[in-house]
Amino acid sequence: MSRSRRHSHMRVARRRALQKVAIPHLVPCPKCKTPKLPHHVCPTCGTYAGRQVVPVEEAGRRAS
Numbered sequence: 701m702s703r704s705r706r707h708s709h710m711r712v713a714r715r716r717a718l719q720k721v722a723i724p725h726l727v728p729c730p731k732c733k734t735p736k737l738p739h740h741v742c743p744t745c746g747t748y749a750g751r752q753v754v755p756v757e758e759a760g761r762r763a764s
């Protein structure tokens with residue numbers, strides 16, 4: 701039996717349809733407009749809720 705017939709195409713297609721592609725929800729940073737995760741410190745400028753939380757150079761390092 702060929703490898704491609706272990707599961708029918710419909711069976712594979714239905715399974716894959718259930719797997720949602722993990723699209724990270726991103727919001728623009730209010731300061732530098734870089735797309736960032738909501739409720740997270742911006743990795744680019746290190747601000748959160750309008751406050752400087754992490755020094756800029758450290759924020760860049762933490763993201764790497």
Ligand SMILES: [Zn+2]
Nearest residue numbers: 729732742745
């Ligand atoms: Zn930012």
